[in-house]
Amino acid sequence: MDISIIVIGDELLIGQVIDTNSGWIARHINPIGWNVKSIKVIGDNEAEIIKAIDEGFAQTDLVLTTGGLGPTKDDITKEAMRKYFGGEMIFNSDVEKNVLEVVKKRHLKINDLTAAQAYVPSSCQVIQNRVGTAPIMWFERNNKVLVAMPGVPFETEQMMAQEVLPRLLKHFCSDEYIEHRTFIVIDYSESALAIKLEQFENDIPDYIHLAYLPRPGIIRLRLTGRSTDQKKLLADMDFLSNRLDEILNKSIISFEDKPVAAILGDILRTKKLTISTAESCTGGNIAHEITSIAGSSDYFMGSVVSYSNDVKQSVLGVTSLALESDGAVSRIVVEQMCNGVTSLLGTQCGISTSGIAGPGGGSVEKPVGTVWICAKCGDNIVSERYHFPGTRDRVIDRATMTGMLMLVKLLRAS
Amino acid sequence: MDISIIVIGDELLIGQVIDTNSGWIARHINPIGWNVKSIKVIGDNEAEIIKAIDEGFAQTDLVLTTGGLGPTKDDITKEAMRKYFGGEMIFNSDVEKNVLEVVKKRHLKINDLTAAQAYVPSSCQVIQNRVGTAPIMWFERNNKVLVAMPGVPFETEQMMAQEVLPRLLKHFCSDEYIEHRTFIVIDYSESALAIKLEQFENDIPDYIHLAYLPRPGIIRLRLTGRSTDQKKLLADMDFLSNRLDEILNKSIISFEDKPVAAILGDILRTKKLTISTAESCTGGNIAHEITSIAGSSDYFMGSVVSYSNDVKQSVLGVTSLALESDGAVSRIVVEQMCNGVTSLLGTQCGISTSGIAGPGGGSVEKPVGTVWICAKCGDNIVSERYHFPGTRDRVIDRATMTGMLMLVKLLRAS
Numbered sequence: 033m034d035i036s037i038i039v040i041g042d043e044l045l046i047g048q049v050i051d052t053n054s055g056w057i058a059r060h061i062n063p064i065g066w067n068v069k070s071i072k073v074i075g076d077n078e079a080e081i082i083k084a085i086d087e088g089f090a091q092t093d094l095v096l097t098t099g100g101l102g103p104t105k106d107d108i109t110k111e112a113m114r115k116y117f118g119g120e121m122i123f124n125s126d127v128e129k130n131v132l133e134v135v136k137k138r139h140l141k142i143n144d145l146t147a148a149q150a151y152v153p154s155s156c157q158v159i160q161n162r163v164g165t166a167p168i169m170w171f172e173r174n175n176k177v178l179v180a181m182p183g184v185p186f187e188t189e190q191m192m193a194q195e196v197l198p199r200l201l202k203h204f205c206s207d208e209y210i211e212h213r214t215f216i217v218i219d220y221s222e223s224a225l226a227i228k229l230e231q232f233e234n235d236i237p238d239y240i241h242l243a244y245l246p247r248p249g250i251i252r253l254r255l256t257g258r259s260t261d262q263k264k265l266l267a268d269m270d271f272l273s274n275r276l277d278e279i280l281n282k283s284i285i286s287f288e289d290k291p292v293a294a295i296l297g298d299i300l301r302t303k304k305l306t307i308s309t310a311e312s313c314t315g316g317n318i319a320h321e322i323t324s325i326a327g328s329s330d331y332f333m334g335s336v337v338s339y340s341n342d343v344k345q346s347v348l349g350v351t352s353l354a355l356e357s358d359g360a361v362s363r364i365v366v367e368q369m370c371n372g373v374t375s376l377l378g379t380q381c382g383i384s385t386s387g388i389a390g391p392g393g394g395s396v397e398k399p400v401g402t403v404w405i406c407a408k409c410g411d412n413i414v415s416e417r418y419h420f421p422g423t424r425d426r427v428i429d430r431a432t433m434t435g436m437l438m439l440v441k442l443l444r445a446s
Numbered sequence: 447m448d449i450s451i452i453v454i455g456d457e458l459l460i461g462q463v464i465d466t467n468s469g470w471i472a473r474h475i476n477p478i479g480w481n482v483k484s485i486k487v488i489g490d491n492e493a494e495i496i497k498a499i500d501e502g503f504a505q506t507d508l509v510l511t512t513g514g515l516g517p518t519k520d521d522i523t524k525e526a527m528r529k530y531f532g533g534e535m536i537f538n539s540d541v542e543k544n545v546l547e548v549v550k551k552r553h554l555k556i557n558d559l560t561a562a563q564a565y566v567p568s569s570c571q572v573i574q575n576r577v578g579t580a581p582i583m584w585f586e587r588n589n590k591v592l593v594a595m596p597g598v599p600f601e602t603e604q605m606m607a608q609e610v611l612p613r614l615l616k617h618f619c620s621d622e623y624i625e626h627r628t629f630i631v632i633d634y635s636e637s638a639l640a641i642k643l644e645q646f647e648n649d650i651p652d653y654i655h656l657a658y659l660p661r662p663g664i665i666r667l668r669l670t671g672r673s674t675d676q677k678k679l680l681a682d683m684d685f686l687s688n689r690l691d692e693i694l695n696k697s698i699i700s701f702e703d704k705p706v707a708a709i710l711g712d713i714l715r716t717k718k719l720t721i722s723t724a725e726s727c728t729g730g731n732i733a734h735e736i737t738s739i740a741g742s743s744d745y746f747m748g749s750v751v752s753y754s755n756d757v758k759q760s761v762l763g764v765t766s767l768a769l770e771s772d773g774a775v776s777r778i779v780v781e782q783m784c785n786g787v788t789s790l791l792g793t794q795c796g797i798s799t800s801g802i803a804g805p806g807g808g809s810v811e812k813p814v815g816t817v818w819i820c821a822k823c824g825d826n827i828v829s830e831r832y833h834f835p836g837t838r839d840r841v842i843d844r845a846t847m848t849g850m851l852m853l854v855k856l857l858r859a860s
Contacts (some may be wrong), residue, residue, distance in 0.1 A: 044469070046473065048473070051468045058458075068460070147620075323729025347750075391740055
């Protein structure tokens with residue numbers, strides 16, 4: 033079944049907020065065999081909302097909206113829905129009770145605006161929003177369904193998973209299965225990989241589709257198949273996965289769609305190794321990536337972010353000789369940092385970075401984007417100089433990803 | 447002038463990639479007085495692309511598209527555009543030259559697929575993509591313009607700023623001015639703020655609009671006005687800004703839309719203070735946020751991410767007595783961490799965190815989401831216990847934001 037998503041909010045059209053709700057919804061409806069047909073982002077404007085609902089119903093039987101349900105004057109989705117589906121605004125005591133509970137949990141006081149959340153169009157069924165004050169509204173017309181959810185990602189995610197999705201499943205019955213397989217590939221550029229896989233792509237059955245999703249340092253390959261014959265679908269997907277494994281061999285570092293930090297964590301846990309990081313230009317971002325994975329305390333001991341040269345020397349034992357002769361952005365300094373942190377925090381593995389993230393601080397010899405990265409495990413130590421193009425954020429992200437991949441490769445080789 | 451944005455890519459409809467291009471474009475066309483009317487996200491599907499162009503041209507004179515220009519088989523935007531605007535695919539030697547240069551800069555080899563990038567529809571004018579291999583295409587029909595740009599954010603951002611936007615400005619002439627003013631507000635919930643500002647909102651002239659953009663710990667208030675009379679617009683905006691300042695007084699921590707890490711950095715720089723962080727549950731994310739701001743090396747010395755208790759003791763001097771009596775997630779430990787890191791790294795200010803980010807590790811007394819946070823400047827030290835709801839990522843983000851805001855408040859009070 034196809035669905036349409038409408039994302040509502042002026043803040044999205046001026047780029048102050050990035051929509052993550054539609055992506056979340058897509059990731060959670062795909063496994064049940066449903067498909068997002070289109071996502072439309074519009075402002076807090078009644079005419080636009082009504083037009084978007086018309087367009088949505090013209091192309092799909094289910095329309096999901098997020099946003100515009102807050103208590104303030106700029107949020108007008110509820111009133112636009114009332115106009116579209118008819119009825120009047122009525123007081124709903126269950127919603128009021130829920131609002132009071134949520135407000136109490138947050139240690140806030142109820143006021144006229146939060147109380148106004150308890151008025152809902154008489155044309156909707158209310159789904160209580162247990163994690164926020166804006167009620168979720170379920171409308172029906174001509175066998176089509178629209179569900180209006182809040183814009184706050186946390187609320188939409190929680191309520192979609194717990195309440196909305198189960199009700200939608202009951203209402204609509206899907207007889208088509210969808211299956212995704214994702215492979216994380218290193219060592220190839222996108223086009224080199226496409227050439228390597230040309231024959232493979234030609235042999236794929238029509239109902240299965242291959243997509244290339246390049247990210248810095250990796251390419252995610254995704255096979256998607258959909259069919260009413262689940263058995264055949266799974267068998268074909270298994271066959272194609274095995275073929276890919278044969279063709280790409282060691283360049284596949286994961287057969288699941290997971291962050292590189294999680295792939296690194298799996299290897300460390302399997303090999304019973306611990307890790308620490310010493311970060312200059314990445315400023316703690318490698319530690320942040322590693323610790324964003326649940327359970328990372330099993331293998332991650334800690335990190336020293338040595339932004340100043342003083343800290344590099346006093347905490348990590350980088351020598352003044354190295355700093356004076358080669359500068360902070362050099363092989364010797366990044367290796368001393370890596371050895372220093374693994375020794376200080378007592379870990380077998382380490383990653384360290386030193387570079388110029390920019391926009392200032394570059395020179396002819398070491399332009400902005402120059403980063404030295406070191407990875408070690410026991411006595412195995414590798415260090416490389418890189419040049420990453422782009423903005424400060426991009427240099428930090430690329431260096432973070434590259435550092436983790438250097439250690440992944442080192443650990444897989446040993 | 448209104449514009450439509452079409453974002454193309456199957457990966458967006460299954461939620462594997464989040465669209466950041468449309469937000470970037472919106473942020474960069476607003477200052478010239480243009481307005482995003484709607485954003486439509488569709489798959490790599492010829493019929494959908496053609497339908498979306500029709501819809502876009504029906505509502506605006508300018509349509510911008512991103513995505514689907516890669517060299518692999520799943521990318522079909524170029525062919526869909528050729529069908530829509532007519533003509534045939536022709537070889538363009540300037541594009542080939544550019545592709546060769548880009549490929550060389552990236553130390554890659556040219557192959558048949560990257561070479562195929564040099565074929566473009568005869569109905570378009572080419573804008574060379576200096577930072578990628580996919581040429582940017584400018585089409586015109588009935589005085590309307592469509593510009594097709596790549597999906598890779600870095601490429602679209604660079605080329606939009608350097609090449610596309612200047613050409614669009616030359617082509618279309620805008621006589622309307624748009625002005626945004628953003629205020630970062632603390633101390634209020636969204637609805638409490640709306641009540642405080644009720645009279646203010648009633649007095650705003652019709653052509654100026656107030657929006658509430660809540661984020662964890664802060665609310666961004668945004669005034670947007672548009673008018674052909676720039677002088678009056680600016681005078682009215684100045685008047686309203688001053689009124690807001692009077693009403694909200696100390697609760698406005700910034701009169702510019704900037705990250706909390708930048709606001710903190712400005713205060714530290716002005717007061718000539720330095721900072722370090724000691725992070726357990728935030729895992730380096732506070733250091734990462736602080737160092738994501740260019741020039742942060744002026745005041746940020748470094749950080750110790752003490753994920754294990756061993757590191758808390760050996761590097762930061764947390765006592766085993768404190769760990770045994772109160773546990774790692776406690777006031778005494780988080781204060782010892784803060785004192786330890788400021789002393790070790792020689793800074794006046796510090797932020798420290800210790801908590802349970804989850805999903806595991808919680809108890810009845812200290813459930814998942816419990817975080818102790820400490821901020822200090824010289825002899826002033828404050829520490830608080832918080833409970834943040836939600837997922838691991840959310841707990842880490844909230845604790846990061848709260849730690850920075852605690853120090854901002856401490857520094858503004860002193």
